[in-house]
Amino acid sequence: MDPAVFLVFCLCCLLLLSLWKQNSGKGNLPPGPTPLPVIGNILQLDVKNISKSLSNLSKVYGPVFTVYFGMNPTVVLYGYEAVKEALIDLGEDFSGRGKFPVAERINKGFGVLFSNGKRWKEMRRFSLMTLRNFGMGKRSIEDRVQEEARCLVEELRKTNASPCDPTFILGCAPCNVICSIIFQNRFDYKDQNFLKIMEAFDENVSIVSSTWMQICNTFPVLFDYFPGSYTKFHRNVDLVKTYVMEKTREHQESLDVNNPRDFIDCFLIKMEQEKHNPQLEFTFENLTNTVTDLFGAGTETTSTTLRYALLLLLKHPEVTAKVQEEIERVVGRHRSPCMQDRSHMPYTDAVVHEVQRYIDLVPTNLPHSVIRDVKFRNYLIPKGTTIFTSLTSVLHSDKEFPNPEVFDPGHFLDESGNFKKSDYFMPFSAGKRICVGEGLALQSCSLPFL
Numbered sequence: 001m002d003p004a005v006f007l008v009f010c011l012c013c014l015l016l017l018s019l020w021k022q023n024s025g026k027g028n029l030p031p032g033p034t035p036l037p038v039i040g041n042i043l044q045l046d047v048k049n050i051s052k053s054l055s056n057l058s059k060v061y062g063p064v065f066t067v068y069f070g071m072n073p074t075v076v077l078y079g080y081e082a083v084k085e086a087l088i089d090l091g092e093d094f095s096g097r098g099k100f101p102v103a104e105r106i107n108k109g110f111g112v113l114f115s116n117g118k119r120w121k122e123m124r125r126f127s128l129m130t131l132r133n134f135g136m137g138k139r140s141i142e143d144r145v146q147e148e149a150r151c152l153v154e155e156l157r158k159t160n161a162s163p164c165d166p167t168f169i170l171g172c173a174p175c176n177v178i179c180s181i182i183f184q185n186r187f188d189y190k191d192q193n194f195l196k197i198m199e200a201f202d203e204n205v206s207i208v209s210s211t212w213m214q215i216c217n218t219f220p221v222l223f224d225y226f227p228g229s230y231t232k233f234h235r236n237v238d239l240v241k242t243y244v245m246e247k248t249r250e251h252q253e254s255l256d257v258n259n260p261r262d263f264i265d266c267f268l269i270k271m272e273q274e275k276h277n278p279q280l281e282f283t284f285e286n287l288t289n290t291v292t293d294l295f296g297a298g299t300e301t302t303s304t305t306l307r308y309a310l311l312l313l314l315k316h317p318e319v320t321a322k323v324q325e326e327i328e329r330v331v332g333r334h335r336s337p338c339m340q341d342r343s344h345m346p347y348t349d350a351v352v353h354e355v356q357r358y359i360d361l362v363p364t365n366l367p368h369s370v371i372r373d374v375k376f377r378n379y380l381i382p383k384g385t386t387i388f389t390s391l392t393s394v395l396h397s398d399k400e401f402p403n404p405e406v407f408d409p410g411h412f413l414d415e416s417g418n419f420k421k422s423d424y425f426m427p428f429s430a431g432k433r434i435c436v437g438e439g440l441a442l443q444s445c446s447l448p449f450l
Contacts, residue, residue, distance in 0.1 A: 028378075028379050028380040029066045029073055029075065029379060029380075029381065029382075029385075030061070030064045030065050030066045030075060030377075030379045031061050031065055031066065032057070032061055032065040032066035032067050032068075032076075033057065033060075033061075033067065035067075035068035038070065038071060039070065040067070040068025040069055040070050040071060040072070040218075041067045041068045041069070042069065042070070042215075042218060044067075045067065047211050047214045047215060048211055050214070050363075050364055051363035051364055051390065051392050054067075054076055054078065054364065054388065054390055055078070055390070055392065055393070057076070058076070058078040058079070058390075058393070062078075063077065063078045063079040063081065063082040064076070064077060064078070064082055064376070064377055064379065065078075069217075069218040069386075070218050070219055072099065072386060073385060073386075074098075074367070074385070074386045074387070074388055075379075075381055075385055075386070075387050075388070076387075076388045076389075076390065077387065077388070077389045077390065078390045078393045079390075079393045079394070079397070080393070080394045080397055080399070080400070080423075080424055082377075083389045083390070083391075083393070083394055083426070083430070084423070084430070085376075085377075086368075086376065086387065086389065086431075087368070087389060087429065087430045087431035087432075087433070088430055088431045090374065090376070091431035091432045092371070092432060093370055093371060093372060093374045094368050094369075094370055094371075094374070094387060094431070094432075095368070095371060095431070095432035095433060096116050096368060096369035096370060096371045096384070097113075097114050097115065097116050097120070097366070097367065097368065097369060097433070098366075098367025098368050098369040098386035098387060098388075099367060099369070099386050100114060100217065100366070100367055101216070101217050101220040101223070102208065102213065102216065102217055102223070102230065102233060105220075105223065105230070105234075106233070106234055106237050107289050107293075108285075110283075110285045110286050110289040110290075111123065111286060111289030111290045111292065111293045112124050112127050112289075112290045112293050112294075112436060113293035113296070113297060113366070114293075116369075116371075117371075118279070118281070119281050119286070122281045122282075123281065123286060123290055124436060126266075126267070126270060126282075127290060127294070127436045128436055130263055130266045130267075131181070131263075131436070131437065131439070131440060133266075134181060134262075134263075141181065141440060141443065142338065142339050142443060144177055144180045144181065144186075145177055145443045145444055146336055146338070147180075147186065148173050148174075148176050148177050148180070148186060149173070149336070150336065151173070151176070151186075151189075152169060152170075152172075152173040155169045155172075155189060156169065166307070166310065167303075167307060168198075169189070170303045170306045170307050170310075171198060171202070171299065171300075171303040172189045172194075172198065173302075173303070173306070173444075174298060174299050174302035174303050174306070174444050175194075175197070175198055175201070175295070175299040175303070176189075176194075177298075177440070177444055178294060178295055178298050178299060179194070180262075181262060181263055181294075181440075182244075182247075182262060182263045182264060182291055182294065182295075183247050183262060183264065184261045184262040184265075193243060196239060196243075197239075197240055197243065197295070198299075200236035200237075200239050200240055201236070201240075201295065201296060201299055201300060202300075203232065203236055204233055204236045204237070204296070205300050207229050207232060207233045208233065210229065212229060213229060213233075216229070216230065237292060240292050240295065241288040241289075241292055244264075244287070244288045244291045244292065245284065245288060247264060248264055248268070248284070248287065248288075251264045251265055251268060252268060255268055255269070257269050257272070263291070263294075264287070264291070267282065267287050267290075270282045271283070271287075294436070294437065297435065297436075297437065298437050298440065298441065298444075301361055301362075301441065302441055302444045302445060304359075304361060305355060305356060305359065305361065305441075305445050306445065308355060308358075308359045309352075309355045309445070312355060312358070312407055315407075316407060319351060319407075319409060322347050323347065323348050323351055326345050326347050326348050327345070327348065330344045330345050339443060339446070342446065346413060346417060346418050346419035347409060347413070347417070349412070349419045349446075350409040350410070350411070350412035350413050350419055350420075351409045352442075352445055352446050353409075353411075353412045353422075353425060354407060354408065354409045354411055354412055355407075355445075356425075356427040356445070357395045357396075357401070357411065357412075357425060357427065358395075358407045360391065360392050360395050360396060360427075361427060362391060362427070362429075363390065363391060363392040364388050364389070364390055364391065364392070365388070365389045365390075365391050365429050366429070366433070367386050367387065367388060368386070368387040368388075368389060368433060369384055369385060369386050369387055370382075370383060370384070370385055370387065371383065389429070391426055391427070391429065394424050394426050395424065395425070395426065395427065397424055400422060400423075400424040401424070412425075428441065
């Protein structure tokens with residue numbers, strides 16, 4: 001071997017070893033499988049089913065352990081006690097957003113879903129306040145959900161009871177609810193702009209959930225050498241952001257600061273109020289990213305939940321019969337259901353909760369990170385370390401749910417048949433980073449269900 005080549009090879013090995021020690025030598029991390037240099041534990045994980053791999057590792061290393069995705073350590077919390085301790089008891093310490101390279105490249109730290117620090121707090125506070133003011137859990141947003149539920153039923157009626165794939169229709173409904181909150185108005189299901197937005201989000205869900213994207217998120221350098229999927233993802237996000245900016249310009253021309261119509265109006269008013277703030281976070285960049293986040297987080301999750309709900313009702317006719325009986329007894333056939341009906345319909349409420357528990361839509365949650373050095377169960381987790389919280393281990397815990405792998409609405413009913421809340425119900429995560437649209441999602445899932 002040429003001496004120069006050998007020297008370069010040795011220097012590269014030393015550099016990699018140095019980087020490895022730098023990443024792995026901080027703090028006192030929990031135990032875990034021995035990682036390989038550069039690639040970490042990727043060969044010991046099933047990238048098609050990370051949740052199952054983490055479940056298997058928890059049987060060996062306990063509820064708190066470390067795995068390496070590439071050269072980056074990730075602390076995994078498994079089981080209700082560990083997840084609650086981190087996200088609720090130490091919520092502020094664990095409130096950072098962990099590494100998610102594809103989102104970091106596109107959002108650049110803007111918006112509400114993948115931002116951190118002061119920006120995240122301001123965007124989250126504003127989003128929560130605005131949704132509440134427009135009626136999260138109150139009548140105005142309920143009206144929007146009811147309107148869309150009626151449109152959904154009408155679209156299903158058009159099938160004339162013939163076999164059909166309801167995926168598209170069930171995707172339109174939650175997307176339209178969000179459109180009515182963001183843009184004031186809903187769209188016809190055949191509107192071309194609406195269809196483009198739907199298509200963009202559908203394609204991005206397929207891309208981000210693919211095995212290849214999981215690998216690229218572990219080794220971000222691959223985005224530069226194999227940009228195909230990333231380019232499509234970026235193009236779709238840009239399409240949505242461009243449309244949001246077009247609607248924003250329309251809103252600017254007709255804005256009435258005393259009568260905000262929707263989320264965009266509220267944001268524009270806040271921008272004007274904060275324009276002299278030298279650390280202004282209310283910018284067009286944050287507006288477009290926050291709106292895109294709300295669409296991305298709210299559309300696919302709700303539509304998938306509705307699809308699974310239909311499948312589970314078809315599979316369990318005895319459950320369907322009880323739901324139907326309760327609806328007819330409480331609501332009747334001559335009016336639309338409302339959220340107030342939920343308190344008189346414990347079985348139906350239990351079914352809605354059980355659907356979300358059973359399908360376990362986001363098994364490992366979005367990654368968190370610690371915002372400072374944190375002592376956790378005799379371990380020292382360095383600032384910035386990525387945290388995975390296994391929601392599967394909570395939603396499918398046999399300590400709380402006697403038959404966690406069985407679809408059973410009784411998991412949310414007491415001995416008297418009344419609805420029973422559970423601290424283990426965390427489909428929207430928990431703590432400081434709990435889903436901004438949790439209330440909206442529950443309404444969107446409940447009313448069409450009725």
